[in-house]
Amino acid sequence: MSTTALPRQSTDFPGWYGEVVRRAGLAENSSVRGAMVIKPYGYAIWETIQRELDDRIKATGHENLYFPLLVPASVLAQESELVEGFAPEVAVVTEAGGNKLEEPLAVRPTSEALIWSTYARWMQSYRDLPLLYNQWTNVVRWELRPRLFLRTSEFLWHEGHTAHETHEEALAETLTILHDVYADTIERVLAIPVLRGRKSESERFPGAVDTYTLEALMRDGKALQVATSHYLGQGFARAFDVRYTGRDGSEQYPYATSWGATTRLVGSVVMTHGDDRGLRLPPRVAPQQVVIVPIFREDDRADVLEAATAIAEELRATAVRVRVDDRPEHRPGYKFNEWELKGVPLRIEIGGRDLAAGVVTVARRDTGDKQQIPVSHAAVAIDEMLTDVQASLFRSARDERERRTLRDPSGYDEMIEYLRGPAGFVAAPWCGRRECEAQVKDASSATMRCLPLTEPPAQSGACPCCGRSAVTAAVWAQAY
C-alpha cells in the first residue's frame, strides 16, 4: 500500500477517484487502451451487485440465457437508429481461423439486433408471449476518454430483452425493472439515492420510444446515470419482421423492452460514499463487513489472537463477513489506514487490557466514531451497527443530494452558473422545446438528466431559458 496521502476530493476529484480505485485494489488499466482489469476486491463488489440484481430479475419472472458475442454486420445494420447510434463505438472482427471473413463481425455493443433477429423463430402465437429474458455478458464500446468503471472500452453488464402482446404490458415491464429491480438494489444495497425519470428525446437510447433512467449525484456535483430501462415499442419487431398470431387470429407485431446495468455501478459506490481517507462501503455490498485488528505485546499475543478468532467465529455464525488481520509484518496503525482506504464498515480493535475488562473497541468507517462494547454482547451490537451504517450512508447521501439540488432557479443566469460549477442538480420548469435544451447544454455543457417521475419539483412557471410556459419539470446536471 502506498503511504502518501490521497489527493483531496475537494481539490482534485478525478485524481482522488483514480487513486482510490487503484490503491483499494478495485481495478487497474490493462495493456488494451480503455479496457480495465477488475481486481478481486472490485470483482467481489460486482459479484454482490450481480447476485442482488439477478435475484430480483428472477423474482419478477425472467429467465437467463446467452446470445453470441459476435454479430454479423448485416444483422446489426437492420435497425437503422441502433446501427447509427453505435457505429462510432463498434470493434470489428475481420479475420478468424487464419482467413479474412466474408462478412465482418461486430463485437456486440448491445444485443438488441441479434436477439430480435432470433425472436422471430421463437414466437408463433400469443401463447408464446411474453418472452422475459436476460443475459449477463461483456460488451465492447470503443472509448476515447476511458475512466476506470465509468467509461471503459469493455464492460460487464446484464441486458434484458422482453416481448409483449400490448403496449401497456411492455410499459409496465419497463417500469417494474426501473423500480423493483434497479432502484430497489441501488437504494437498499448500494445505499445510493436515485432520481427516477424519463429521458428527453435527444438523450434516448437509439431505437427507443422512451428511455427511463436512474440518476445519482456524485460527491463532485456531477450526475451518474446508473441504470436505464427502455420501452422500444414495435420498432425492433418491425425492423426484424417479428410477428405472431394474436388472440383474434390476425398477425401482430409484439411490443419490446430492453434494460441494462453495468460495472459502472462499482464506480458509483466509490463516488457516492468515498471520502478523503478512501472508500466507505455500505455493509450490504462490502466484501468484508468487519475487520478485527489484534493489538498485542509479546506476552499477551496468544490470548489476544485467540479472542480475535473467537469473536470472528461468532460473527461468521451470524453471516457477517469478517476477517482477522493477523499479518505479523504490519503494525496496527498501518492496518487501520489500509482498511479505512478499503472502506470496511466496522473495525474491531482487541487489546490485552480491553480483554481483561471484557470489552473491545469498535470504530465506524462512516463517521469515525469509536465505542467500547462488551465482548459478551458483540454479535448483537455488530449486527445493529451494520444496519445503522447502511441506513446512515443512505441518509447522508440523500441529504447531500438535497443540499446540492437547486430547485426553481431565479433565472437563466443562476441556472447556468450553478450547472457550470458543477454544484449539483438543477430542477427547473421546461417548455419542452429542443432549442432550449440545446442552449443550456451549449452554455453550461450540462445535460438534461431526466424528466423526473417522482419527487417532482415545481412544474408550473416559466422556462428559465425562453420564458415560455413550462410543460414539464426537468432535471439538469453535468454528467459522467
Place this chain on the structure above:
Amino acid sequence: MSTTALPRQSTDFPGWYGEVVRRAGLAENSSVRGAMVIKPYGYAIWETIQRELDDRIKATGHENLYFPLLVPASVLAQESELVEGFAPEVAVVTEAGGNKLEEPLAVRPTSEALIWSTYARWMQSYRDLPLLYNQWTNVVRWELRPRLFLRTSEFLWHEGHTAHETHEEALAETLTILHDVYADTIERVLAIPVLRGRKSESERFPGAVDTYTLEALMRDGKALQVATSHYLGQGFARAFDVRYTGRDGSEQYPYATSWGATTRLVGSVVMTHGDDRGLRLPPRVAPQQVVIVPIFREDDRADVLEAATAIAEELRATAVRVRVDDRPEHRPGYKFNEWELKGVPLRIEIGGRDLAAGVVTVARRDTGDKQQIPVSHAAVAIDEMLTDVQASLFRSARDERERRTLRDPSGYDEMIEYLRGPAGFVAAPWCGRRECEAQVKDASSATMRCLPLTEPPAQSGACPCCGRSAVTAAVWAQAY
C-alpha cells in the same frame, strides 16, 4: 414441441444429440457460424454447474477477478507454444471506433498471456504469493466443425490462473483442482463418472509441463474430455519475465497453473444420461426436479388443481424445484412426453380418484417405474426418490463405462477394431514412445485420452503396438 419421434441413439447418435438439444430447449445455432444461442433451459443447467464449481473454487481459497476480452497480438505472441497452438483458431479485431487499429487485437482464446503479462506488476516479494485467481468469461476459438455445446466458436467457461513459490505447491494446486473442484462436481452433481489422468506429451496444452484431465465415456462409445488442469512450470513466468524476491533475497520465477471447464459440460450431461425418449437429468442439476401434472374432469378440476398446488408448496418448502403444469391447451399425454424429453427426474400425476384415496402416482424418468405414494408422506418420499435417482444415474453410467472398457486387449488387432467401433475405452500397456501413439491414432483415429492416475489397469505386459515392455498404462478412445 415436435411430435415426431427422436432419432434412435443406436442408429444415429449425432442426429439424436442434435434433436434432443434443440427440442428440449437447451440451445440452437445462431446466425454466426459455430456460435450457439444457449436457451433458458440449457442456461439454467449451466448456472447450476457454475454455482457448484464456483463454490468449490472459493472453498479452496481462490478469488474471482476479470481480465479484458481483447489481447494485443504482441502480448499473445510472447509465449511461443501458446501462440502457435492457438493461431489457427484466433479471431482478430482490426478495426474499432471507425478506425483501423495500429495493432490487431485477438479475441481471447484463453487468457494466460494477458494475465501473466499483468502478474509481473502484482508480484514483488514471496509475501505476495500464492496468487490464486479465477475468472468466468467467454472465449472464442474458431471452429470448422461445430457441434452444439461440444465444439462452438464461442463458449463460456471459467479459467483459473495461479502462481506459487515452489514446484510442489503448484503441482498440488493442479491436483486439488482436478479432484476437489472438477471430479467432485462432475461425479456428485452431474452424476458422470470420470477417469482421472495425465495427458501424453502430444495431447498437452500448449506451454504446459503437464496436463491433467478428466475423461468421461458417452453412450456412443466416444470419450469426452470434461475438464483439464495444467501444471505450467516456470515457462510463462520466464516468457513474461515475472520475478519476485524469494525468502533468501534472491530473484525467483514463480511456478504456474491454469485450469478450465466449459459449457461443454452441458453436452456431457446429455450424452451420458440421455436415452431414446430424451434427456435424463440428475436431480442436482435439473432446473425442475419434479413436475406435477394434474389430471381432471370438469367436475373435479378445482379440487385436483388445489391439491397439486398444495403438494407443490410443500415440496418447495423443502427446497425441491417443482412446477405444476396446469396448461389448459395440452392433454396429460402430451405433457408426459414433453417432460420426459426435458428429462425432469420425477413426475407426479394427480387425479380425482387418487385424491379420494389419499395417494398420488410418481413416475421416475430414469427407470420409467411408477408407484403410488400417500399424499401425507409425499415430501419425505420425494426427497428419498430424488436422492435415489441421483445415485442410480451415476451407478448406471459407471456400470456402462466398465462394460464398455476393454482392459488389456489380446493384441493390436483387437485394440484397433474395438477403437474403430467405437466400442468404448481401451486400457492397455504402453511403451511410452510417440511412434506407437501415432500408429494407433493413424490406424483407428482414436487418441490417447490419458495415463490414468487412479483405477489403473494392468501396467505390466507388452505394448500391443510394438511388443516392447510397457512403462505405463494408457487409455484410448475415439474422442469428441
